[in-house]
Amino acid sequence: xxxxxxxxxxxxxxxxxxxxxxxxxxxxxxxxxxxxxxxxxxxxxxxxxxxxxxxxxxxxxxxxxxxxxxxxxxxxxxxxxxxxxxxxxxxxxxxxxxxxxxxxxxxxxxxxxxxxxxxxxxxxxxxxxxxxxxxxxxxxxxxxxxxxxxxxxxxxxxxxxxxxxxxxxxxxxxxxxxxxx
Numbered sequence: 001x002x003x004x005x006x007x008x009x010x011x012x013x014x015x016x017x018x019x020x021x022x023x024x025x026x027x028x029x030x031x032x033x034x035x036x037x038x039x040x041x042x043x044x045x046x047x048x049x050x051x052x053x054x055x056x057x058x059x060x061x062x063x064x065x066x067x068x069x070x071x072x073x074x075x076x077x078x079x080x081x082x083x084x085x086x087x088x089x090x091x092x093x094x095x096x097x098x099x100x101x102x103x104x105x106x107x108x109x110x111x112x113x114x115x116x117x118x119x120x121x122x123x124x125x126x127x128x129x130x131x132x133x134x135x136x137x138x139x140x141x142x143x144x145x146x147x148x149x150x151x152x153x154x155x156x157x158x159x160x161x162x163x164x165x166x167x168x169x170x171x172x173x174x175x176x177x178x179x180x181x
Contacts, residue, residue, distance in 0.1 A: 008100030015084035016115035025167035073099030104152035
């Protein structure tokens with residue numbers, strides 16, 4: 001499937017905003033290859049992201065992430081689910097903005113917290129949330145990242161929507177040629 005209007009569909013947003021789930025829903029609808037940047041990072045590093053952070057630190061993780069983003073945004077006709085913080089990096093952000101149509105999937109801090117903890121306040125913490133009040137940390141990080149996320153081509157609110165509903169909204173924005181093929 002090729003579209004003259006959309007080079008790639010790139011999904012960005014905070015952790016648990018729905019990037020992976022929506023990318024799967026988009027794949028089912030348009031058939032473009034789906035690439036999850038975090039999965040690619042794990043594959044290249046040979047270990048989970050939490051272990052990369054623990055063993056090598058955030059700077060090493062972000063460097064690997066830049067390499068992955070550059071590689072996966074260089075092709076056409078892909079659905080790309082970017083890592084939660086990748087769009088904050090100036091180099092990654094420009095690569096994504098140049099490499100496709102970027103959709104910021106937004107969600108409220110409360111929705112993100114519920115998704116991350118799956119309703120279990122004792123769920124394992126994500127690396128950037130650490131210990132302590134994870135809802136407050138989510139609010140803090142969202143405030144810090146808002147200026148970067150606002151540079152995406154489009155924003156789609158995911159609160160109260162299924163991944164299929166978000167995918168439909170994205171396909172409508174992309175235009176009828178993409179949605180019909």
